[in-house]
Amino acid sequence: MKNIFNALILASVFVSAAHAGPIPEGSWGSGEIEKSDVMSLIIKADNDNPTTGWAILAEYTRLHVPIATGLLPERLRVANWVPRMYLYRVGQIDKLRFALSPVKVGANGGVEIDASKPASELALAEKGTLAGGTLVRKENGREDETINWRNKISSTWEGYVPGAYFGSKDATGGDYLHKRINTRLGEDKLADFFQAEIKGKFEMTEVAPKIFTFTAKGAVEKGADKVLPRIAVFIDIVNWKPFFTTDELMLINTDDAKDVGFYYERH
Numbered sequence: 001m002k003n004i005f006n007a008l009i010l011a012s013v014f015v016s017a018a019h020a021g022p023i024p025e026g027s028w029g030s031g032e033i034e035k036s037d038v039m040s041l042i043i044k045a046d047n048d049n050p051t052t053g054w055a056i057l058a059e060y061t062r063l064h065v066p067i068a069t070g071l072l073p074e075r076l077r078v079a080n081w082v083p084r085m086y087l088y089r090v091g092q093i094d095k096l097r098f099a100l101s102p103v104k105v106g107a108n109g110g111v112e113i114d115a116s117k118p119a120s121e122l123a124l125a126e127k128g129t130l131a132g133g134t135l136v137r138k139e140n141g142r143e144d145e146t147i148n149w150r151n152k153i154s155s156t157w158e159g160y161v162p163g164a165y166f167g168s169k170d171a172t173g174g175d176y177l178h179k180r181i182n183t184r185l186g187e188d189k190l191a192d193f194f195q196a197e198i199k200g201k202f203e204m205t206e207v208a209p210k211i212f213t214f215t216a217k218g219a220v221e222k223g224a225d226k227v228l229p230r231i232a233v234f235i236d237i238v239n240w241k242p243f244f245t246t247d248e249l250m251l252i253n254t255d256d257a258k259d260v261g262f263y264y265e266r267h
Contacts, residue, residue, distance in 0.1 A: 021127045022050035023044075023051060023053045023090055023092075023098065024043065024128055024130050024133075025053075026042075026043065026130070027041070027154065027156065028131075028133075028149045028151070028153060029041075029060075030148055030149060030150060037059065040056075040059075041055060041057050041130065041149065042155055042156075042235070043090065043130075044157055044210070047209070052089075052091050052092070053090045054087065054090060055100055055122075056085065056088075056157065057086040057087075057137070058084065058086070059082065059084045060079040060237070061080060061081045061082075061083060061171070062080060063080045079155075080172065081171045081173055082237070082248075083171065084257040084258045085260050086252070086257050087103055087111075087211075087254065088101055088103065089101045089111075093121070096124040096125075096126075097121060098121070098122040098124075100119060100121065100122055101113045101114070101119040101120075102117040102118075103254060104254045104255075105230070105231060109205065109207070109215060111207050111208060111213065111231060117139075118138040119138065121135070121136050121138075130149040131149065132150075134146060134147065155237050155238075156236045156239050157233065157234070158234040158247050160204070160206065160210075161247045161265060162186055163185060164184055164265070164266040165181060165184070165185060165249055165264060165266060166180050166183070166263065166266060167182050167198070175264060181266050182194055182195040183249075183263060185249070189205070189212075190202070190204070190217060191203075191214065195223070197223050198222060198223030199221040199222040200217075200222065200224065200227075201217040201220075202215060202216055203216075210234070211233060212231070212233070213232070214227050214228050226261070229253070229254075229255075230252060230253060230261060231252045231254060232251055233250050233252065234248070234250070235248050248262065248263060249261075250262060
């Protein structure tokens with residue numbers, strides 16, 4: 001029965017009914033804005049079919065930063081870590097429901113739906129917005145988590161951002177302000193990793209808009225398994241444009257959402 005259900009979901013993902021509306025693009029957060037941690041959902045539609053697209057689901061842990069100004073709240077909540085992250089292919093089920101299908105890096109280096117994993121379901125409360133919508137995330141054949149969307153957040157899904165980066169493992173956000181680097185991304189989309197666990201160069205390919213995979217450039221000294229199976233995206237998590245911008249390179253492990261590669265951009 002489970003296989004039949006999954007087959008029906010996947011078959012309906014790319015079929016747009018006549019009454020289907022576009023995917024509600026943008027960034028949304030769960031729960032109440034006063035709480036420290038939040039689940040976030042960033043959705044973008046395909047250019048040629050706005051009823052299909054992609055979604056990043058991520059958990060943010062956030063610092064409470066006291067600030068001295070009457071223009072902002074007394075304590076500003078700033079995202080400082082992403083303990084888990086998922087990437088989904090999004091498709092219409094009906095007018096107010098969308099299937100979020102897990103993906104993986106395919107044998108050809110592209111990104112494809114992982115049919116071995118169940119699709120999650122996003123149900124909208126009203127057409128064109130995530131406000132009041134609910135996501136039922138499914139994992140290991142069961143409903144693992146229900147997330148209610150309440151408020152917009154500032155995160156944006158960015159295109160390729162060349163420059164210097166620092167791959168961090170400090171979940172407190174303690175690496176945010178220092179200037180050390182251990183990764184460089186070239187204008188030619190060549191990624192050079194020189195870390196304790198990863199040493200080597202990889203070509204990055206944009207296999208779908210704003211979604212990248214890796215191929216080794218020559219011999220990799222160490223850590224190929226920490227790069228080649230991953231899917232890369234660039235997120236401006238806090239997004240204080242137009243004052244300044246610092247993007248993050250995120251490497252998504254599609255088999256373990258808690259194994260996130262977190263890279264701070266350096267200016």
